[in-house]
Amino acid sequence: MSGFTRLTNKLELVQALCDPSMKIGFIQADSQYVIIMNINNDLLNAYPEQSLLTFKSDVQGETAEMFIDMYIYVSCRKKKEVPVVLSCKLNNKTYLLCVENNSVVLKESEMPGKIHSETSEFIFYKRDLYTGCRTFESSVESGYFLAWSKEDRSLGLRPYDQDKLDESAAFYLIPADTRVFKGDPTTPIPSHVWNNHNELLIAHPEQSIVKFEPEPHIEAEKATFFQDIYRELAVTNKGTPMAMSCKVDNKTYLLCVENNSVILKEDKLPAEIPTKTSELIFYKRFFSDGQSSYCFESSFIENHCLAWNTEGPEKKLILKPYSGNGIDETMKFDLQEKTSDIL
Structure with missing residues (x-):
């Protein structure tokens, strides 16, 4: 599995953007199989049965494959952040990372081709933090970012002061096909x-x-x-x-x-x-x-x-x-x- 897989045809994307039913929201553009790591070079692992995501340095047994799907704004507002959906696949099932009651959980679901809303529990705004690192802000909980706990290394949601350096909210995204x-x-x-x-x-x-x-x-x-x-x-x-x-x-x-x-x-x-x-x-x-x-x-x-x-x-x-x-x-x-x- 390599590279980007969805909506790579420009004509298909233009047709989706011209859909009269889409006045606001997001349209799926590209997908990439990635490895997500924290600042300590621990790998993000997903455990759908427990609806848990956690960072570990020593991983054994079968692990879920992680994906990042890029989306495009339907409206023409110019924004620096990139709307994305994070997901994982295990045993031929897809699980989407989403915000629920101010927590981060995994939900079994197909990847939505269109989202008819300006916010979504699945959509995060990906931003460059500093060299090589990214942050992810929730679209439904403004000012709240994905971050990992130093106690148990689990992935959660927490407020983030962009004027201060918080390494728990900094993540590396690495194309999986270059490190496997x-x-x-x-x-x-x-x-x-x-x-x-x-x-x-x-x-x-x-x-x-x-x-x-x-x-x-x-x-x-x-x-x-x-x-x-x-x-x-x-x-x-x-x-x-x-x-x-x-x-x-x-x-x-x-x-x-x-x-x-x-x-x-x-x-x-x-x-x-x-x-x-x-x-x-x-x-x-x-x-x-x-x-x-x-x-x-x-x-x-x-x-x-x-x-x-x-x-x-x-x-x-x-x-x-x-x-x-x-x-x-x-x-x-x-x-x-x-x-x-x-x-």
């Missing part, structure tokens, strides 16, 4: 991973770690890692974005970064990751020119790559700063697609 990883429909690639000592990477989900070990007496499923390729809509040229997972005792474990460590976490692979970084995503690229070995850079912590620990008896998988010189062989991995001949 999408799962590739191809089948995950089962592989074995070796280090330069010919040791095999083994999963230990009971300890939430992975480490390199000698080959004998190894359970086959603990030595099989799946390469799940993702498609990155933003161009970074860092390599192929991918996640690594394993299946042990019919449970799926994901390799991820947590507090600068590398762990195994029981979870399902998301079909889409709506952020430009993820604890699950690593960029796979050749270790150095002319070699068939690979290194894996974390998308979550910049300039850090997967490596194995040389301190202590266990060669655990860790995250290590990457110098870019291509000589640290603890970051060098050989991949072999799994066949019946291995192990």
Whole structure:
């Protein structure tokens, strides 16, 4: 899904504006799939069943897609603000963000093509606040703006003094297609991973770690890692974005970064990751020119790559700063697609 989708034909828009039944109000113009973030870079998430919107930095499970629909005034009054409707989609249902009894709630509804009124519980006036930030004033509660609570990070409505800087009413709107990883429909690639000592990477989900070990007496499923390729809509040229997972005792474990460590976490692979970084995503690229070995850079912590620990008896998988010189062989991995001949 990308770009603007509704009323992109100019003739269609002119005909709507000339509709004799429309003397006042708004007509829908364009729609865009967006990510909405607060000043702390937390994502806005919608929970229609609870009629709740809240900002969170760590989002798990299926999340609603957020949209912003631009509208046009029917009257020719010149105003700097842009009338918009904010909505979300989840499980093929559309929910509109609206003002009700001085609160912000979600209502299941189709997007209105026309609004025959100068105000609407769905219409907010989008304004530029400062560089890159926007505010949203209610059309039915003049002087009241969307803002988030520092106590529970929920989205609500509150009076706003435009002469003062209130960061709780400042929001970033980011086109979603520039900050998203999408799962590739191809089948995950089962592989074995070796280090330069010919040791095999083994999963230990009971300890939430992975480490390199000698080959004998190894359970086959603990030595099989799946390469799940993702498609990155933003161009970074860092390599192929991918996640690594394993299946042990019919449970799926994901390799991820947590507090600068590398762990195994029981979870399902998301079909889409709506952020430009993820604890699950690593960029796979050749270790150095002319070699068939690979290194894996974390998308979550910049300039850090997967490596194995040389301190202590266990060669655990860790995250290590990457110098870019291509000589640290603890970051060098050989991949072999799994066949019946291995192990």
